[in-house]
Amino acid sequence: MIPMTLGEIADRINGRLVLVEGASADDVIRGVSDTDSRNIGPGNIFFAKPGEATDGHLFAPKAVENGAALAVVERELALTIPQIVVEDVVLSLGQLATEVVERVRGLGRMRVIAVTGSNGKTTTKNLLKAIFERQGNVVAPIASFNNEVGAPTTFLQVNEETDTLIAEMGASKVGEIRYLTDMARPDIGIVLMVGLAHAGEFGGIDMIEKAKSEMIEALTEDGIAVLNADDPRVARMASKAPGEIVWFGRGEDAQVRATDVAVSQDGTTFTLHAPGNEPIEVVFPVIGEHHVMNALAAAAAAHAAGVAMTEVVEALTQVTRAERWRMEVLTREPITVINDAYNANPNSMAAALRTLAQIARPGQRTVAVLGQMSELGEQSVAEHDKLGELAVRLGVSQTVVIGRDARPLYLAAVAQGSWDNEATFAEDADDALEFLRGYLQPGDLVLVKSSNSAGLRFLGDRLGDYVKGTLA
Numbered sequence: 001m002i003p004m005t006l007g008e009i010a011d012r013i014n015g016r017l018v019l020v021e022g023a024s025a026d027d028v029i030r031g032v033s034d035t036d037s038r039n040i041g042p043g044n045i046f047f048a049k050p051g052e053a054t055d056g057h058l059f060a061p062k063a064v065e066n067g068a069a070l071a072v073v074e075r076e077l078a079l080t081i082p083q084i085v086v087e088d089v090v091l092s093l094g095q096l097a098t099e100v101v102e103r104v105r106g107l108g109r110m111r112v113i114a115v116t117g118s119n120g121k122t123t124t125k126n127l128l129k130a131i132f133e134r135q136g137n138v139v140a141p142i143a144s145f146n147n148e149v150g151a152p153t154t155f156l157q158v159n160e161e162t163d164t165l166i167a168e169m170g171a172s173k174v175g176e177i178r179y180l181t182d183m184a185r186p187d188i189g190i191v192l193m194v195g196l197a198h199a200g201e202f203g204g205i206d207m208i209e210k211a212k213s214e215m216i217e218a219l220t221e222d223g224i225a226v227l228n229a230d231d232p233r234v235a236r237m238a239s240k241a242p243g244e245i246v247w248f249g250r251g252e253d254a255q256v257r258a259t260d261v262a263v264s265q266d267g268t269t270f271t272l273h274a275p276g277n278e279p280i281e282v283v284f285p286v287i288g289e290h291h292v293m294n295a296l297a298a299a300a301a302a303h304a305a306g307v308a309m310t311e312v313v314e315a316l317t318q319v320t321r322a323e324r325w326r327m328e329v330l331t332r333e334p335i336t337v338i339n340d341a342y343n344a345n346p347n348s349m350a351a352a353l354r355t356l357a358q359i360a361r362p363g364q365r366t367v368a369v370l371g372q373m374s375e376l377g378e379q380s381v382a383e384h385d386k387l388g389e390l391a392v393r394l395g396v397s398q399t400v401v402i403g404r405d406a407r408p409l410y411l412a413a414v415a416q417g418s419w420d421n422e423a424t425f426a427e428d429a430d431d432a433l434e435f436l437r438g439y440l441q442p443g444d445l446v447l448v449k450s451s452n453s454a455g456l457r458f459l460g461d462r463l464g465d466y467v468k469g470t471l472a
Helices: 006-012 056-065 089-105 121-132 150-155 176-184 205-212 232-240 288-303 309-316 346-359 378-393 403-418 429-439 456-469
Strands: 016-018 044-049 070-073 083-085 111-116 166-168 188-191 224-228 244-249 256-264 267-273 280-284 329-332 336-340 366-368 398-402 423-426 445-448
Touching: 006 016, 006 083, 006 176, 044 056, 044 089, 056 070, 056 089, 070 089, 070 309, 083 445, 089 150, 089 176, 111 176, 121 166, 121 309, 121 329, 150 166, 150 176, 166 176, 176 205, 176 423, 205 232, 205 288, 224 232, 224 288, 232 309, 256 288, 256 346, 267 288, 267 309, 280 288, 288 309, 288 346, 329 456, 336 456, 346 366, 346 378, 346 445, 366 378, 366 429, 366 456, 378 398, 378 423, 398 429, 403 423, 423 429, 429 456, 445 456
Parallel strands: 044 070, 070 083, 111 166, 111 188, 188 224, 224 244, 244 256, 336 445, 366 398, 366 445, 398 423
Antiparallel strands: 016 083, 256 267, 267 280, 329 336
């Protein structure tokens, strides 16, 4: 974060500054963490965010203990550090982030690249980070910091030395991406795809399309829209782009595209085509054909920013995983365990299942350990049904479905033809692990996939530990 005085911060977030003995409105703050008191470091600002389960104000003393220099609160507390009392802590977090980004942008050095889409945001963000770190100083989100708290927390990390800010922008309703783009004002805006993620909260895919298009509407005439030419809903956003468009995709109409895609358990290879460049062979260590689109999106954004494709390819070849718990290979011998259970929606779940079938070697047993896809609303049963049918059509050797909310997936698999004990239902992760310990054998290929809320990423880790400790 750029240095700001207590008085400047209070003015920008419309708060009441409460000083303590020895403190002054001219005291300078140079650091910020987030709304979790456990992450606070010396000299940081602590934002006491009220939450559904608990209240950040309760953890303010711990933040002070960890070295916080300022607390932003909604009610005055008995603390030994200065406080700024505001009406809404989350809104104040955004206001401060807006100020910091504006000041850094005013120096004329920093570009902002923002990415949204129903799938692939975090993977694309990581690929962008790998590419642009070769060009200079980069600020990018950790994990999936892409909402009204995580995104501005990331934005506050920029300073006078930042060359590129990479912003991941998620949403669960119309207006949320606009809220974030108003803070960051992207120079390059990427839309990956429009799918059914959060469909229950949005109220349908048409509203999801409207929300994602806010990324393109936020661009200025000098801004560049990076759009998926293969997704009709994304392609329609071209009419909203005020300036240049760079298209990516698998089709011949895309400016940045991939051909000769081949997927294995060791990763993905493809030929990259980009304007002004000869075709380049890419050895991409990330598993899954669907991740090729994320690589193309990152390459297209880099092309728009003037980065040489040789630099892009070199960066892509060194990214070994999409992200923690995203197509992460935990073990390869004697059983291959792939943990992809950080998040899930119908598109990403189907892509993961197809990858499982695609990378299996001849005669190799495949095991899909699947949990609930959350936030689908009235479409939940139908979408789980489709995946159960897909697992059978793909010839998955064993489908293990976990949790009552995912049970329609199991029932659909049985109805579609998994009659010979090829589908198993488990009430919880412990039951599933017990079954898998008895079922798995050397040579198997296992995929663990679910929404974050189902918690199966931890089951994937336990399964990996079991293979390493017992079967290695």
